[in-house]
Amino acid sequence: MPWTHETLSGSRVELEPLAERHREELAAVAASSPDSFRFFTFDLARPELFDAWFRRGLEAGELPFATRHRASGRLVGSSWLMTHAPEHRRCEIGNTWVVTSEWGAGVNTEAKLLMLAHAFERLGMRRVEFKTEATNGRSRAALAALPAQFEGIHRNHMLVRGGESRDSAWYSVIEEEWPEVRAALRARLGLD
Numbered sequence: 707m708p709w710t711h712e713t714l715s716g717s718r719v720e721l722e723p724l725a726e727r728h729r730e731e732l733a734a735v736a737a738s739s740p741d742s743f744r745f746f747t748f749d750l751a752r753p754e755l756f757d758a759w760f761r762r763g764l765e766a767g768e769l770p771f772a773t774r775h776r777a778s779g780r781l782v783g784s785s786w787l788m789t790h791a792p793e794h795r796r797c798e799i800g801n802t803w804v805v806t807s808e809w810g811a812g813v814n815t816e817a818k819l820l821m822l823a824h825a826f827e828r829l830g831m832r833r834v835e836f837k838t839e840a841t842n843g844r845s846r847a848a849l850a851a852l853p854a855q856f857e858g859i860h861r862n863h864m865l866v867r868g869g870e871s872r873d874s875a876w877y878s879v880i881e882e883e884w885p886e887v888r889a890a891l892r893a894r895l896g897l898d
Contacts, residue, residue, distance in 0.1 A: 707830040709790055711769040714820040717776070717897070718812050721820055724763045724770035724784065731781050732760070732772055739805040742783070745842040746803060747866045759801075773804065773817055782808045785817050787825060795832040797825055809844075812895055818852060819891040826884045833880050837863075840873040849877040851894075852887055 714721040722728070733756050736742070740751040750756045763770035769787035774780070783804035790797045799821050804814050825831040838845040840859050850856065854877035863874035879887050892898045 707828065709767075709769065709792065709829065711771065711787065711824065714771070714824055715776075716816040716820050717895070718816045719782075719820070720774045720776055721771035721785070721817060722774055724760075724772050724786075726764070728772040728781060729760055732784065733757075735781050735783070735805055736803075739807070741806050742803045745839040745845065747864070749867065750803065763801075768801075770801065771817075771821070773813065775808065775813065782813055783817075785814075785821060787821060787829075789835070795830055796835065797829070797831055797833075798835040798837070799825070800837065814848065815891060816895055819888065819895065822879060822884065822887065822891075826881055831881070833878055836877040837874045838877075839866075840875045842875075846875055846877075849875075852877075852879065853890060854879050854887070855883070 711723050713723065733753065736750040736756050737753070740749065743749045743751055748755045748759070750759055763786065771785055772781050773783040773785060775782045783802070785802040786800055788798050788800050799818065802814065822834060825834050836849050836854055838849065857876040857878055860874045860876060862871050864872045866872045889898070
């Protein structure tokens with residue numbers, strides 16, 4: 707199936723394919739929420755790092771989304787389908803961030819539901835991966851709650867934030883698990 711994306715709509719959020727029209731508003735949102743990037747690979751609250759990240763989103767062949775809060779109409783973050791391995795029907799959901807004011811409000815939960823549905827049901831993926839900094843307890847708890855399966859820690863996996871060493875915790879959902887994960891996410895969001 708083609709590696710492509712479209713606007714994905716839920717009851718709380720709309721995920722829009724990242725485009726130049728999102729740059730200014732998303733940069734302002736990132737700058738207003740520096741705590742969102744405590745565990746991020748680099749600090750998107752810094753304009754020069756945001757610009758590099760945004761440019762990569764438009765040019766790198768990934769499928770980045772801008773996350774729009776439906777009720778308010780404002781952008782509240784971003785998440786990407788990335789690290790596509792078409793020969794293995796595998797990809798990753800990553801580069802995910804949400805402004806702190808929306809933490810715990812179901813925004814990220816619904817975004818994951820929409821992206822996983824797109825990956826499994828439209829793109830034909832067999833496996834969707836997630837990785838997060840091993841010390842990021844909030845992110846790890848969210849991934850476990852999907853539920854995604856914990857696969858282990860890759861030690862010294864990445865250099866982040868100007869040379870800091872990062873161990874990464876890996877999680878995944880495979881196609882056989884998707885119906886159960888979909889049902890769990892819909893129940894958490896009160897959609898059933």
